[in-house]
Amino acid sequence: MHLELFLKDYDKGAENLMKERLRILIAKPGLDGHDRGAKVIARALRDAGFEVIYTGLRQTPEMIVESALQEDVDAVGLSILSGAHMTLVSRVIDELHSAGLEHIQVFVGGIIPDEDTVALKEQGVAGVFGPGANTEAAADFIRQRLTES
Amino acid sequence: MKLATKALNGNRYALARIISLVEDDGANARSALANLYPHTGQAHIVGVTGAPGTGKSTLVNQLAKFLRTQDITVGVVAVDPSSPFTGGALLGDRVRMRDLAGDPGVFIRSMASRGSLGGLARATSDVVKVLDAVGFAVVLIETVGAGQAEVEIARTAHTTIVIEAPGMGDEVQALKAGLMEIADVLVVNKADRPGAANTARALEMVIDRNSTRGEESEDAWIPSILQTIALDGAGVPAMWEMVAAHREYLRSTGLWTEKERARIETEMLNILQNELLDQLLARVGEEQMETWIGRIAARDVDVYTAVRAILEGEK
Numbered sequence: 001m002h003l004e005l006f007l008k009d010y011d012k013g014a015e016n017l018m019k020e021r022l023r024i025l026i027a028k029p030g031l032d033g034h035d036r037g038a039k040v041i042a043r044a045l046r047d048a049g050f051e052v053i054y055t056g057l058r059q060t061p062e063m064i065v066e067s068a069l070q071e072d073v074d075a076v077g078l079s080i081l082s083g084a085h086m087t088l089v090s091r092v093i094d095e096l097h098s099a100g101l102e103h104i105q106v107f108v109g110g111i112i113p114d115e116d117t118v119a120l121k122e123q124g125v126a127g128v129f130g131p132g133a134n135t136e137a138a139a140d141f142i143r144q145r146l147t148e149s
Numbered sequence: 150m151k152l153a154t155k156a157l158n159g160n161r162y163a164l165a166r167i168i169s170l171v172e173d174d175g176a177n178a179r180s181a182l183a184n185l186y187p188h189t190g191q192a193h194i195v196g197v198t199g200a201p202g203t204g205k206s207t208l209v210n211q212l213a214k215f216l217r218t219q220d221i222t223v224g225v226v227a228v229d230p231s232s233p234f235t236g237g238a239l240l241g242d243r244v245r246m247r248d249l250a251g252d253p254g255v256f257i258r259s260m261a262s263r264g265s266l267g268g269l270a271r272a273t274s275d276v277v278k279v280l281d282a283v284g285f286a287v288v289l290i291e292t293v294g295a296g297q298a299e300v301e302i303a304r305t306a307h308t309t310i311v312i313e314a315p316g317m318g319d320e321v322q323a324l325k326a327g328l329m330e331i332a333d334v335l336v337v338n339k340a341d342r343p344g345a346a347n348t349a350r351a352l353e354m355v356i357d358r359n360s361t362r363g364e365e366s367e368d369a370w371i372p373s374i375l376q377t378i379a380l381d382g383a384g385v386p387a388m389w390e391m392v393a394a395h396r397e398y399l400r401s402t403g404l405w406t407e408k409e410r411a412r413i414e415t416e417m418l419n420i421l422q423n424e425l426l427d428q429l430l431a432r433v434g435e436e437q438m439e440t441w442i443g444r445i446a447a448r449d450v451d452v453y454t455a456v457r458a459i460l461e462g463e464k
Contacts, residue, residue: 053240055247
């Protein structure tokens with residue numbers, strides 16, 4: 001097994017062309033205190049091989065973007081159950097843009113009505129996951145979106 | 150403009166990008182590090198280690214907050230473990246560091262250990278160099294929740310804070326070798342919990358012993374045992390005072406330079422070892438390695454003979 005690690009390592013030519021690990025920030029903006037969903041998806045992404053930076057509850061859009069910048073993540077996952085998703089998500093997207101981080105893809109999880117899902121995607125959200133979403137499928141979807149670009 | 154130049158000019162995203170490059174270890178990282186290296190050597194590098202749940206992140210948060218009141222800039226590198234099975238990681242140290250948000254004098258980076266043992270990631274010391282180069286006066290390294298033998302931090306940091314908490318084991322645990330021996334500052338956190346005084350007393354005994362071993366001179370550094378309550382920050386200023394005193398001690402005794410030379414030696418040997426192994430494996434090839442492994446597994450040859458044969462085949 002160790003040998004495999006070394007062999008993988010010495011084949012660096014190809015390896016260097018792509019980032020070694022996908023990094024994603026999982027945050028809960030706004031004031032609702034229900035972080036179970038955020039933790040479940042964080043765990044699922046970890047199991048799917050992501051490096052997940054978990055920031056916890058009550059993050060302001062400014063805090064989220066600051067963390068995303070310092071951690072140099074590929075994506076931000078926002079878990080929102082308060083109903084304030086339209087306001088919060090567009091503020092995060094605006095902040096990302098003004099920080100020059102428009103390459104960071106945004107995913108949203110929570111209770112989001114269909115018409116809002118459409119609106120969020122129009123604003124540039126790369127994926128929306130509702131209460132019944134399969135976590136493995138979500139992780140696959142996120143990986144695919146992040147590696148195809 | 151080069152990333153390194155941008156980072157030196159205070160561009161925080163350039164800094165974050167360089168850290169990623171260093172973590173992924175490519176040719177770009179090497180050239181960035183080469184550009185930054187002349188600017189390093191200014192920061193006081195402080196390690197914070199201890200068992201999981203002793204309060205490392207919370208204490209790092211409080212310490213950084215305190216340093217900011219003294220107008221000292223702080224870089225934080227927080228290491229958490231990668232899964233040995235999937236390579237994924239859940240990096241949760243920022244949860245306890247939210248007080249530091251919005252302050253341009255602070256930069257926090259979470260790092261996954263990426264298979265490295267010893268409590269740090271392979272690239273941790275290089276990431277510290279990057280933060281040092283761009284001007285953070287203190288760089289705090291929070292290790293993976295450490296057991297007994299994760300002592301890598303003592304080689305990377307100038308000053309190592311070891312955190313204990315009450316109720317984590319009896320005196321015999323404290324007498325064991327390892328973590329206790331690397332402490333420059335020993336902290337009993339959660340001092341408001343029952344048993345804190347007992348824990349401090351047990352540690353006191355160990356320190357007494359440690360300091361009487363060998364022929365250490367009278368002016369040898371003897372770690373003090375401090376009590377803190379990371380939740381409200383009690384004891385944190387005294388802890389910093391001790392850390393700063395340790396830096397003065399290292400400087401005045403010449404140990405600062407001595408430690409640095411020892412660190413560079415270890416670092417150079419490690420890199421040489423890795424590079425030589427990479428080169429050798431590239432020449433020998435996977436197929437031949439597999440053949441040798443098969444033969445060793447079949448008891449056809451022993452591992453030492455095989456290694457000698459591989460090296461001799463090289464000549």
